[in-house]
Amino acid sequence: MFELSTTRNNPLIDPALHAWGWEIPIYLFLGGLVAGMMIISGYFIFSGRQKNPDCACNFLPFFSIFFLTIGMLSLFFDLENKINVWRLYTTFQLTSPMSYGAWILILVYPALVLNIFIRPPQLLINKIPKLKIISDKLYERSYLIKWIGVLNMIWGFLLGAYTGVLLSTMSARPLWNSSLLWMLFIVSGLSSAAAFVHMIARDRYERELLAKADNGFLTTEIFVIALLLIGLLTSSQSGINAAKLLLTGPFASTFWVLVVGIGILIPLPLQLLAVNHKVKHTPIPPLMVIMGGLILRFVIVYAGQYSNWLNIHF
Amino acid sequence: MSRYGMVIDTKKCVGCTDCVIACETENNVPYGFSRSWVNQIAIGKFPDTKVEILSERCNHCSNPPCVHVCPTGASYVNELGIVLVDHDKCIGCKACVEACPYGARYIHPDGYADKCTFCNHRVEKGEDPACVAVCPTHSMYFGDLDDPNSEVSKLLNSREHHTILPEIGTEPKIFYLK
Numbered sequence: 001m002f003e004l005s006t007t008r009n010n011p012l013i014d015p016a017l018h019a020w021g022w023e024i025p026i027y028l029f030l031g032g033l034v035a036g037m038m039i040i041s042g043y044f045i046f047s048g049r050q051k052n053p054d055c056a057c058n059f060l061p062f063f064s065i066f067f068l069t070i071g072m073l074s075l076f077f078d079l080e081n082k083i084n085v086w087r088l089y090t091t092f093q094l095t096s097p098m099s100y101g102a103w104i105l106i107l108v109y110p111a112l113v114l115n116i117f118i119r120p121p122q123l124l125i126n127k128i129p130k131l132k133i134i135s136d137k138l139y140e141r142s143y144l145i146k147w148i149g150v151l152n153m154i155w156g157f158l159l160g161a162y163t164g165v166l167l168s169t170m171s172a173r174p175l176w177n178s179s180l181l182w183m184l185f186i187v188s189g190l191s192s193a194a195a196f197v198h199m200i201a202r203d204r205y206e207r208e209l210l211a212k213a214d215n216g217f218l219t220t221e222i223f224v225i226a227l228l229l230i231g232l233l234t235s236s237q238s239g240i241n242a243a244k245l246l247l248t249g250p251f252a253s254t255f256w257v258l259v260v261g262i263g264i265l266i267p268l269p270l271q272l273l274a275v276n277h278k279v280k281h282t283p284i285p286p287l288m289v290i291m292g293g294l295i296l297r298f299v300i301v302y303a304g305q306y307s308n309w310l311n312i313h314f
Numbered sequence: 315m316s317r318y319g320m321v322i323d324t325k326k327c328v329g330c331t332d333c334v335i336a337c338e339t340e341n342n343v344p345y346g347f348s349r350s351w352v353n354q355i356a357i358g359k360f361p362d363t364k365v366e367i368l369s370e371r372c373n374h375c376s377n378p379p380c381v382h383v384c385p386t387g388a389s390y391v392n393e394l395g396i397v398l399v400d401h402d403k404c405i406g407c408k409a410c411v412e413a414c415p416y417g418a419r420y421i422h423p424d425g426y427a428d429k430c431t432f433c434n435h436r437v438e439k440g441e442d443p444a445c446v447a448v449c450p451t452h453s454m455y456f457g458d459l460d461d462p463n464s465e466v467s468k469l470l471n472s473r474e475h476h477t478i479l480p481e482i483g484t485e486p487k488i489f490y491l492k
């Protein structure tokens with residue numbers, strides 16, 4: 001028998017040691033989505049596709065700025081001492097992933113603006129005619145355009161990786177404490193972004209390409225999830241307990257049905273049939289993928305806070 | 315730099331929770347929150363049972379994850395080795411609450427991360443923390459772990475002891491004498 005009685009009375013952190021609410025998963029999801037979109041758009045620019053006015057890379061930065069701003073707002077909502085938020089930018093804390101993240105977020109915006117400069121939409125040019133001159137200058141030096149593509153890919157990668165590293169450095173939460181978490185968040189971000197572009201792309205080639213790429217990302221995601229769980233199941237008791245939260249515990253139904261089932265296993269064959277022209281492209285599979293990516297962040301953040309070392313105390 | 319820590323004799327502690335109340339009074343801990351608590355652990359099968367009573371609080375870890383994750387430097391270690399939060403720098407991001415394996419931190423209703431300070435305001439005046447001062451069985455000791463002549467060092471040299479969850483590598487500075 002093992003019995004623990006405590007005088008503790010702390011509704012905020014007991015019994016699940018729960019501090020982060022919906023704001024953090026929303027932010028992590030949007031951060032991952034924008035990261036994926038930056039990598040995709042950067043890749044298109046790097047391969048010279050921006051010349052095509054219909055190329056997704058010409059309008060993705062607008063979506064990215066919009067989603068990222070909502071993500072940052074959501075993060076801001078989570079702060080309990082909002083008035084002090086500027087404190088993030090008067091220091092750089094070497095050991096704090098959140099400090100890196102704050103600075104990465106600030107650097108992402110200029111990269112997205114540079115992306116817009118390549119081929120600004122007519123509406124913007126009418127308002128700010130100077131944009132046309134910048135764009136023309138960029139076209140004279142095509143190597144600069146390639147560099148903007150590379151910059152977008154690098155910042156996108158850093159942004160996506162950081163959303164995972166933020167959680168995985170916390171040894172206090174066994175579910176998060178896996179070096180595979182950043183990989184999971186990057187592939188999941190890429191798959192959500194590919195699904196999003198697949199849905200809105202005007203260019204047929206890009207639509208097909210991203211549906212195919214998304215199938216690759218989803219397949220990789222299954223492997224990363226499996227490896228993450230195997231890693232936990234073969235680690236310490238706290239890791240095993242953490243994996244069981246997803247596999248059989250209180251988060252199992254959400255994890256299996258929404259994340260694995262509707263988020264990966266159902267859209268994968270549907271998209272495979274679509275790229276092989278057996279069924280029509282519809283927005284349903286990409287919407288499922290995006291929803292799966294969102295729920296994945298919720299499950300990881302909530303179950304992670306639930307997982308701890310204290311119940312194996314002694 | 316000194317390294318202040320606490321030694322608690324579990325053989326003497328009766329679990330009266332006076333330390334918990336003294337802490338709440340001394341530090342004006344808001345209702346519904348606690349900076350310290352008492353865990354009573356019963357192990358075994360009757361009649362072969364064993365009880366250990368642990369008066370717990372922030373361990374003022376030598377390798378404190380809460381300080382490492384803080385993005386603003388609000389969480390820091392002072393020159394006495396006490397882990398503290400600078401309220402004016404704290405943005406209330408709760409990363410430290412998540413990073414502490416002991417659940418020692420909470421967000422104060424005023425928006426900053428809060429926890430045991432080892433009664434830093436008393437220690438600076440040469441007094442013991444309120445919990446130590448009030449303990450009716452004198453089971454709690456406070457002092458400099460780096461000073462070989464301090465009572466805490468002598469107790470640790472002479473008695474068997476353990477810390478809580480040492481396997482995480484936080485190097486807690488509250489020791490429980492067995």
Ligand code: SF4
Nearest residue numbers: 372373374375380414
């Ligand atoms: S017990 Fe928790 S709050 Fe205290 S120093 Fe250690 S990690 Fe930080």
Ligand code: SF4
Nearest residue numbers: 384404405407408410
């Ligand atoms: S809540 Fe405050 S003390 Fe804790 S990590 Fe955030 S800024 Fe630092």
